[in-house]
Amino acid sequence: MRSRTAVSLLLAAALFAPGCGKKGPLQPPLVLRPQPAESLKAVQRGGRAFLEWTNPTTTIDGKPIAGIAEIEIWLEVRPDPPSLKPPPGDFSTRARRVGAVVPAAGAVASTWEYPIDPTGWKSRLFAFAVRARESKKNRLSERSRPQAPGPPSSSGRAPDAGVRGPDRDLLDSGG
Numbered sequence: 001m002r003s004r005t006a007v008s009l010l011l012a013a014a015l016f017a018p019g020c021g022k023k024g025p026l027q028p029p030l031v032l033r034p035q036p037a038e039s040l041k042a043v044q045r046g047g048r049a050f051l052e053w054t055n056p057t058t059t060i061d062g063k064p065i066a067g068i069a070e071i072e073i074w075l076e077v078r079p080d081p082p083s084l085k086p087p088p089g090d091f092s093t094r095a096r097r098v099g100a101v102v103p104a105a106g107a108v109a110s111t112w113e114y115p116i117d118p119t120g121w122k123s124r125l126f127a128f129a130v131r132a133r134e135s136k137k138n139r140l141s142e143r144s145r146p147q148a149p150g151p152p153s154s155s156g157r158a159p160d161a162g163v164r165g166p167d168r169d170l171l172d173s174g175g
Contacts, residue, residue, distance in 0.1 A: 031060040036056065037130045074130070075114070075126060080123055
């Protein structure tokens with residue numbers, strides 16, 4: 001009797017097994033991390049480095065995100081001119097978090113400034129990157145590509161990528 005029940009169960013399992021799963025090519029798992037921030041610009045003006053970037057609005061898979069909880073700002077200080085031998089590790093191991101910005105809901109772009117003693121620029125290169133933390137699940141994006149502030153423009157103004165509101169006034173007023 002037991003063997004007959006076992007055989008019946010095996011036959012039932014074999015009968016229903018082909019109906020399990022979805023047919024088609026294998027799909028990679030969903031990656032629900034936000035896209036990295038884009039268009040990071042950095043400019044030096046006097047004793048300040050001004051950063052400006054575009055906030056992510058989608059995940060790496062292209063799905064919309066609920067919002068950004070914060071944007072982390074990371075800094076790496078390197079000797080300038082850079083030596084021929086690259087420093088050990090990558091940016092994420094050499095950099096430290098120096099600040100964060102909480103963008104307004106729906107803000108397309110964000111700005112941030114980092115005060116530096118102008119004499120501190122001598123023989124050093126400052127490389128900044130930003131990383132987004134989405135608000136719903138607290139997932140982190142990859143860091144943006146590091147950017148080093150260039151010398152001030154001939155007008156002495158910080159970069160402008162269409163930022164509006166108080167951040168725009170900060171850039172126009174000279175800080």
